[in-house]
Amino acid sequence: xxxAAGWAxxxxxxxxxxxxxxxxxxxxxVESEMKDAPDRLQWAMxxxxxxxxIDHSEYRARVIGxxxxxxxxxxxxxxxxxTSPFAPVWIGEMVSRQQGA
Numbered sequence: 001x002x003x004a005a006g007w008a009x010x011x012x013x014x015x016x017x018x019x020x021x022x023x024x025x026x027x028x029x030v031e032s033e034m035k036d037a038p039d040r041l042q043w044a045m046x047x048x049x050x051x052x053x054i055d056h057s058e059y060r061a062r063v064i065g066x067x068x069x070x071x072x073x074x075x076x077x078x079x080x081x082x083t084s085p086f087a088p089v090w091i092g093e094m095v096s097r098q099q100g101a
Contacts, residue, residue, distance in 0.1 A: 007044035014051045023052055023059055027066065035070045046072050046087055053091040060095075064088045 013021060026048065034045040046067075053063030067087030078084045083093045 001040065004040045004044040007041065007048050011044070011048040011051045014048060015055055018056070023056060027052065027059065027062060031066050031070070034072055042072055043085075046085060050085075050087045050090045050094075053087060054094045054098075060091065064091060067091075 010021070010026065014023070014026075030045050030049050034042055034049070037045060049063055049066060053060045053067075064087070072087070073085045076085050083090055
């Protein structure tokens with residue numbers, strides 16, 4: 001629970017105040033630990049992964065590659081009209097929305 005809360009706070013910072021964060025280092029941790037993390041922690045790490053890909057285009061290809069290799073939440077049931085939490089799909093949808101705005 002504590003680790004998931006930490007990742008949630010980090011995700012907020014990735015989106016709003018990324019200065020000083022080691023995004024490449026965060027991706028290293030996600031890549032090595034997310035696949036085997038407990039569900040709640042995995043969800044929080046996945047959110048951070050996706051947020052980095054959405055907000056930081058210089059990392060987008062790496063983030064999508066991590067998401068595709070790990071396949072975390074790939075088969076998560078998603079209601080029609082909702083965006084999948086699978087990072088590559090989520091990133092694609094959110095970037096598309098930003099570019100259309």
